[in-house]
Amino acid sequence: MNLKAVIVTIIGVILGAVAGYLYYKYVGCITGTCVITSKPLNATLYGALIGGLLSSSFIKKEKK
Template identity: 45%
Template sequence: MLKEFFQSNRKAILLGVVGIVLGAVGGLFYWKYMGDYASAESLIISSPYRTSMYGAVIGGLFLSFWEPRRSSQQ
């Protein structure tokens, strides 16, 4: 049952994983280049771990909204 689920939704799962990875990398770059990491005023941008996790969540949610196209073979 679980194996069938993963086989039938392989592309959607892959999109979610890619979104998580891209979001985490984007969050890290945001912290490094745009975040004010010298001061700890903001809880999100004060730590690279937090910005990476926040970016991973946003990236995963963003790419999970797209469903891969299904072939119309019947």
């Protein structure tokens, strides 16, 4: 992995974490029984995971 790939992945993780928290804050779960969106930590970590996976999928692999 080169530096550009690491930076893109970190940016994706940060943006995903922010999006996960905003989803918790504005949409959330009214009843509190939702596994992911019932707590801000869960929503933030899930968003960070998805953001990291999505951003790393846009990195082009180098040809040998």
